Amino acid sequence: MGHVTGDGTVGKALHVLDQVAAFGRPVRFSELLAQSDYPKPTLYRFVQTLTNQQMLAYDPERQTYAPGIRLVRLAHAAWEQSTLAPIARPHIDALSAAVGETVHLAQLDNAQVLYIDKRNAGKPVQMYSQAGKVGPAYCTGVGKVMLAFSDAEDVDRVIAQQSFHKFTGHTLTDADALREELADIRSNGYGFDREEHEPGIICIAMPILSEGGRVLGALSVTSTTNRTNLAGLEGYVPILRDTAEKIARDAQNWSFPDYETKEATGI
Amino acid sequence: MGHVTGDGTVGKALHVLDQVAAFGRPVRFSELLAQSDYPKPTLYRFVQTLTNQQMLAYDPERQTYAPGIRLVRLAHAAWEQSTLAPIARPHIDALSAAVGETVHLAQLDNAQVLYIDKRNAGKPVQMYSQAGKVGPAYCTGVGKVMLAFSDAEDVDRVIAQQSFHKFTGHTLTDADALREELADIRSNGYGFDREEHEPGIICIAMPILSEGGRVLGALSVTSTTNRTNLAGLEGYVPILRDTAEKIARDAQNWSFPDYETKEATGI
DNA sequence: AAACCTTGTCTCATTATTTGAAACTTGGTT
DNA sequence: AACCAAGTTTCAAATAATGAGACAAGGTTT
Numbered sequence: 378m379g380h381v382t383g384d385g386t387v388g389k390a391l392h393v394l395d396q397v398a399a400f401g402r403p404v405r406f407s408e409l410l411a412q413s414d415y416p417k418p419t420l421y422r423f424v425q426t427l428t429n430q431q432m433l434a435y436d437p438e439r440q441t442y443a444p445g446i447r448l449v450r451l452a453h454a455a456w457e458q459s460t461l462a463p464i465a466r467p468h469i470d471a472l473s474a475a476v477g478e479t480v481h482l483a484q485l486d487n488a489q490v491l492y493i494d495k496r497n498a499g500k501p502v503q504m505y506s507q508a509g510k511v512g513p514a515y516c517t518g519v520g521k522v523m524l525a526f527s528d529a530e531d532v533d534r535v536i537a538q539q540s541f542h543k544f545t546g547h548t549l550t551d552a553d554a555l556r557e558e559l560a561d562i563r564s565n566g567y568g569f570d571r572e573e574h575e576p577g578i579i580c581i582a583m584p585i586l587s588e589g590g591r592v593l594g595a596l597s598v599t600s601t602t603n604r605t606n607l608a609g610l611e612g613y614v615p616i617l618r619d620t621a622e623k624i625a626r627d628a629q630n631w632s633f634p635d636y637e638t639k640e641a642t643g644i
Numbered sequence: 645m646g647h648v649t650g651d652g653t654v655g656k657a658l659h660v661l662d663q664v665a666a667f668g669r670p671v672r673f674s675e676l677l678a679q680s681d682y683p684k685p686t687l688y689r690f691v692q693t694l695t696n697q698q699m700l701a702y703d704p705e706r707q708t709y710a711p712g713i714r715l716v717r718l719a720h721a722a723w724e725q726s727t728l729a730p731i732a733r734p735h736i737d738a739l740s741a742a743v744g745e746t747v748h749l750a751q752l753d754n755a756q757v758l759y760i761d762k763r764n765a766g767k768p769v770q771m772y773s774q775a776g777k778v779g780p781a782y783c784t785g786v787g788k789v790m791l792a793f794s795d796a797e798d799v800d801r802v803i804a805q806q807s808f809h810k811f812t813g814h815t816l817t818d819a820d821a822l823r824e825e826l827a828d829i830r831s832n833g834y835g836f837d838r839e840e841h842e843p844g845i846i847c848i849a850m851p852i853l854s855e856g857g858r859v860l861g862a863l864s865v866t867s868t869t870n871r872t873n874l875a876g877l878e879g880y881v882p883i884l885r886d887t888a889e890k891i892a893r894d895a896q897n898w899s900f901p902d903y904e905t906k907e908a909t910g911i
Numbered sequence: 912a913a914a915c916c917t918t919g920t921c922t923c924a925t926t927a928t929t930t931g932a933a934a935c936t937t938g939g940t941t
Numbered sequence: 942a943a944c945c946a947a948g949t950t951t952c953a954a955a956t957a958a959t960g961a962g963a964c965a966a967g968g969t970t971t
Contacts, residue, residue: 426655
């Protein structure tokens with residue numbers, strides 16, 4: 378009878394959590410039930426349990442559920458321990474200052490691009506909204522670059538999961554076009570986003586590769602067609618490559634600092 | 645044999661997740677086992693399940709577990725839907741620009757202060773590391789202000805959980821001193837951090853209260869004793885009060901925007 | 912090399928928990 | 942007063958979690 382979710386009760390509960398998060402807005406129990414595979418009392422108990430555990434938050438006034446505050450706490454630990462962000466931080470600070478454009482750091486999470494960090498060179502506002510945000514792999518600079526240097530089997534798996542929604546006139550809309558693009562990127566060593574996701578937005582992206590050639594993540598410098606063009610972005614290749622190599626080297630040597638005191642640093 | 649955790653298998657698994665996060669660094673199975681209440685195979689299976697589910701990440705080289713990347717994705721949804729951050733964003737942007745100092749937005753999470761957002765007026769770097777960070781309630785400006793306007797029973801519960809660790813010479817080190825301070829704050833309408841958490845760091849904090857007087861969160865402006873003093877910070881009271889009121893008002897009227905398309909905005 | 916740890920993984924009968932059809936409650940609507 | 946939708950509870954059957962103990966894989970000492 379095993380459902381697709383697997384991993385017993387815990388897996389099922391987390392699947393419910395994902396469903397709530399996927400709504401992108403606070404959701405009523407009945408809405409959740411309508412699109413759930415579980416019978417009413419089962420779903421009900423999961424939602425209750427998750428709410429008790431503060432993994433979901435219940436708004437009694439509107440009778441809605443949303444992902445809970447406990448996740449924010451846990452994610453902070455994840456971000457600092459399981460992503461490239463703490464290692465890359467000084468390097469992308471420097472990169473952003475040098476190029477004066479927006480810089481992104483991303484990793485691959487299943488078949489999606491997960492944005493891990495961002496520097497907004499000019500305007501320091503509106504940043505948090507991006508860490509944790511996901512984007513499509515087939516039409517972003519960082520996504521294509523990470524795919525280009527992944528194992529063939531991983532590429533197959535990821536491509537199979539892409540929707541190939543046509544965001545702009547430049548979006549690649551099928552697997553073959555994407556595979557050609559990946560071959561190009563592999564021979565160049567870097568890739569572009571040619572207004573494939575948003576009109577007027579272009580970027581150049583560089584993979585972060587371990588010594589063994591494994592994909593750790595990717596960096597990108599984003600700009601607009603008003604300010605520059607692809608040839609202009611190409612001028613950033615040396616500093617991007619340099620930054621990516623530094624991050625990869627630091628990741629190699631990284632061993633977690635031993636903490637004795639927990640509350641040592643202030644806010 | 646009901647443990648303190650409650651909520652069946654799911655609760656237990658999440659408790660394990662908390663334990664891993666609490667280490668603050670990647671942790672080996674044996675370390676986890678040493679401080680766990682569960683027998684070896686039980687803990688083992690939980691860790692396996694959580695790793696399968698990407699709630700934990702396993703580093704095969706070092707044989708360690710850390711909170712996983714899936715949490716970062718989930719937390720983004722939580723941050724946007726279950727915190728004041730999206731509502732407060734434009735207001736704290738404006739506040740930060742006006743005062744030229746660091747601004748924090750916090751909420752109460754159990755007995756701790758959870759930092760939700762931050763603006764670093766001068767230097768736009770190193771920001772993400774703060775969202776999701778937790779701090780003590782009894783010796784931070786935002787913590788004391790939120791407590792001061794909470795229900796008596798909540799205050800009792802929170803105070804009972806404080807450690808009253810003496811961070812500096814100014815830290816309040818017992819419940820009575822804290823209760824006096826809370827009474828002061830209540831009559832003033834705002835509070836200070838008088839180098840109670842870190843030497844040289846001072847702040848002024850303002851509660852964000854709903855129409856009914858319920859605590860929604862708190863704002864603070866932080867500075868150093870080199871740059872200013874408490875009297876100087878007190879000059880920010882009008883703009884702080886104004887900002888807090890605007891956030892509270894927006895929170896009242898907030899109904900989640902209906903999304904039809906998910907991928908409408910670019911990165 | 913052999914004996915001996917330490918750390919991590921697997922087995923399986925027992926036990927406790929999850930499961931979901933159906934019944935019930937609550938609040939709003941015709 | 943009858944009706945309907947959304948949410949909550951019950952309880953026997955089905956299933957999954959549990960953990961003592963055995964086993965495997967490295968490493969270290971004698």
